[in-house]
Amino acid sequence: MQPGKSVTGFTKISMIELTFPFNENQIRALKVGDEVSINGVVFTGRDAVHKYLHEGGQLPTGVSLRDGIIYHCGPVMLKQADNTWKCTAAGPTTSIREEPYQWQIIRDFGLRGVIGKGGMGERTQVACREYGCVYLHAVGGAAQVLAERVRQVRNVHFLEKFGAPEAIWELEIVQFPAVVTIDAHGKSLHEEILARSRAALAERV
Amino acid sequence: MSNLQVSLVELIRRTSAEIPEDVHKAILHSLEQEKKGSLASNAMAIIDQNIALARRKSQPLCQDTGSILFYVHTPVGYDQIQFADTAREAVKEATKKGFLRQNSVDSLTGRNDGTNVGIGAPAFHFHQHRGSELEARLVLKGGGCENVGAQYSLPNEDLHANRDLDGCRKVILDAVLQAQGKGCGPGILGVCIGGDRATGYELSKTQFLRRLEDRNPVPELDALEQDILMTSNELGIGPMGFGGKTTLLGVKIMAANRVPASFFVSISYMCWAYRRQGVRLNATGEISDWLY
Numbered sequence: 001m002q003p004g005k006s007v008t009g010f011t012k013i014s015m016i017e018l019t020f021p022f023n024e025n026q027i028r029a030l031k032v033g034d035e036v037s038i039n040g041v042v043f044t045g046r047d048a049v050h051k052y053l054h055e056g057g058q059l060p061t062g063v064s065l066r067d068g069i070i071y072h073c074g075p076v077m078l079k080q081a082d083n084t085w086k087c088t089a090a091g092p093t094t095s096i097r098e099e100p101y102q103w104q105i106i107r108d109f110g111l112r113g114v115i116g117k118g119g120m121g122e123r124t125q126v127a128c129r130e131y132g133c134v135y136l137h138a139v140g141g142a143a144q145v146l147a148e149r150v151r152q153v154r155n156v157h158f159l160e161k162f163g164a165p166e167a168i169w170e171l172e173i174v175q176f177p178a179v180v181t182i183d184a185h186g187k188s189l190h191e192e193i194l195a196r197s198r199a200a201l202a203e204r205v
Numbered sequence: 206m207s208n209l210q211v212s213l214v215e216l217i218r219r220t221s222a223e224i225p226e227d228v229h230k231a232i233l234h235s236l237e238q239e240k241k242g243s244l245a246s247n248a249m250a251i252i253d254q255n256i257a258l259a260r261r262k263s264q265p266l267c268q269d270t271g272s273i274l275f276y277v278h279t280p281v282g283y284d285q286i287q288f289a290d291t292a293r294e295a296v297k298e299a300t301k302k303g304f305l306r307q308n309s310v311d312s313l314t315g316r317n318d319g320t321n322v323g324i325g326a327p328a329f330h331f332h333q334h335r336g337s338e339l340e341a342r343l344v345l346k347g348g349g350c351e352n353v354g355a356q357y358s359l360p361n362e363d364l365h366a367n368r369d370l371d372g373c374r375k376v377i378l379d380a381v382l383q384a385q386g387k388g389c390g391p392g393i394l395g396v397c398i399g400g401d402r403a404t405g406y407e408l409s410k411t412q413f414l415r416r417l418e419d420r421n422p423v424p425e426l427d428a429l430e431q432d433i434l435m436t437s438n439e440l441g442i443g444p445m446g447f448g449g450k451t452t453l454l455g456v457k458i459m460a461a462n463r464v465p466a467s468f469f470v471s472i473s474y475m476c477w478a479y480r481r482q483g484v485r486l487n488a489t490g491e492i493s494d495w496l497y
Binding site: 164204 | 244247248251252254255258259262264265266267268269270303306307308310315316317319347348349352364365374375378379382385386387388389436439440441442443445446447448476477478
């Protein structure tokens, strides 16, 4: 783990560089509140993919999540004249919808990271601690900043089956900014903020 | 392509790619408020950079280009059927151009035909007025923020919320607490007190057509708006739920009549990527003015 190089945009000195394949020790060393800059191959997967895997579906050939990251994202993709894809918008989608399934996918497919937004619940938190995974919160709605960090769309799977937003897109990302909000030590920023804000509200109603 | 269709494609493009000025101002204010170097401040900085990038590249601010909601004010006797047909074609065209994501799914089959046109999509709200001009407003509302909307039926015993303004305050603040950062905060609330289950939500969304800096002409509602805004920003939820000073950028509340047996408070949450624009169209369908 090295401090990030200071380059354009929002990769800051204090950011921790994470490069695929991710190893367990590196992931377990991360703490809630750490800002990371992610490099390498990630796969998108959202509602349809999670439900499919939960129900025993198999990953398509060429897709491995082992020591990898799943990105909760339904990008806007435009097909180019040469049949390649261009990613024109790629922010995170709300992760909590995958709460019923995520723990199992972390356990069975060897995920080290989940990128999304809005946080996840207790089952995911437990799975992160148990199997060595973290939840990485990207800035919701920042579709253009994040699309710029997609260097290449390498492949797409289940495009026909699930439609473009729900397909598995294989993305090569560079210096993709995110914040660790659930770590492998059983801590969750979402839990902390919820408790604190609930107490603050109780004093005001 | 007719003038009207060209104008509507441009309305969609601009709504999807350009944050309205009033919202941008509030975002910049929030960026100043947050402590430098905090997670909140860094998130707001990325948001501000995203706003500039989307505008420059003419690309969607957010990849979830949302439910497509048209609010159209027409002169008496204007052909609404033709407008709706043209708007549907404009939506298809804007989708091909990437201003809209392929974002409309058949709820029974799960099929997405990639056009963004289907039953109830896009949605049209037509109103006739006595004027001679055609005004078309568009809101693109993403699913993340739509999912944190809430409707309360008063009284609500758990929240000690009775059928009065204090009860409304309690349930609105509860909705803010429940939403945390999940709806891409800092957000904006559109609220309707009263109505029925359907009209309550529908009217709550019309509040998003108001400018962020306007003030409610009804003194009680104005006070409630200011109170909810201030109190929410004291909860420390912050941008994206990372903690911080800006939980909401604005609160807009209206009241509608209800039947004696019902007292609904319907709350719609709009994400920071507040996509709302409008045009005034001349008789030949060309854009004469932008409304925001």
